[in-house]
Amino acid sequence: MRKGKPVSNDGDLMKLYSQRILALAADLPHGTRLDAPDASCKKRSPLCGSTVTVDVMLDGDRVVGFGQDVKACALGQAAASVVGEQVIGLDRSVIAKGRDQLLAMLKSDGPAPDAPFDGLEVLLPARDYKNRHASIMLAFEATLGAFDQVKVAG
Numbered sequence: 001m002r003k004g005k006p007v008s009n010d011g012d013l014m015k016l017y018s019q020r021i022l023a024l025a026a027d028l029p030h031g032t033r034l035d036a037p038d039a040s041c042k043k044r045s046p047l048c049g050s051t052v053t054v055d056v057m058l059d060g061d062r063v064v065g066f067g068q069d070v071k072a073c074a075l076g077q078a079a080a081s082v083v084g085e086q087v088i089g090l091d092r093s094v095i096a097k098g099r100d101q102l103l104a105m106l107k108s109d110g111p112a113p114d115a116p117f118d119g120l121e122v123l124l125p126a127r128d129y130k131n132r133h134a135s136i137m138l139a140f141e142a143t144l145g146a147f148d149q150v151k152v153a154g
Helices: 010-016 019-026 074-086 092-107 118-128 130-153
Strands: 039-044 051-059 062-071
Touching: 019 074, 019 118, 039 130, 051 130, 062 074, 062 130, 074 092, 074 118, 074 130, 092 118, 092 130, 118 130
Parallel strands: none
Antiparallel strands: 039 051, 051 062
16 A cells, blocks of 8 residues: 655656646636536535535436536646536446546556546546545545435435
C-alpha cells in the first residue's frame, strides 16, 4: 500500500499540476446550477474543505440535464471537468463504474477508468497524494448522491 506524501518541491508540484490538469480545471463544463433540477447534492471533503454541488435532471435513469458548482483545488476541478463533459446521456451504472475505477486507480494502483471517463488518466500522478483523493472524488460522489435523492423522492 502506498503512503501519501506531501507535495514537497517544485518538481513534485509541476508533476502534480500538469498543464493538462490546469487546462481541465479552467474549462469546467456545465458550471452553472440548474434552475429546476430533479435533485441536488453537495459533497465536501473534510480534509481540505473542497465542495462540489451537483444538480441533475433525469429521464428515467439517464442524465438529461447537469449543473455543477465546484469549489475545489485544481485536481478536484479537473475531475469535475471530465465528469461534467461526459455525464449527459449516461445512466447511474456507468457513472458508478467510473467512480469505482477512479477510486481503484488512486488507491489500489488500478488502471485509468474506461471510456467515457478515460480522460481521468491525467490524474494518475495524484495517486501518491492521498490528501488530494477526496477532492478528486467529489464530482462523482455528488452526482451519484443526486441520483440517490431522485430514487428516494420517486
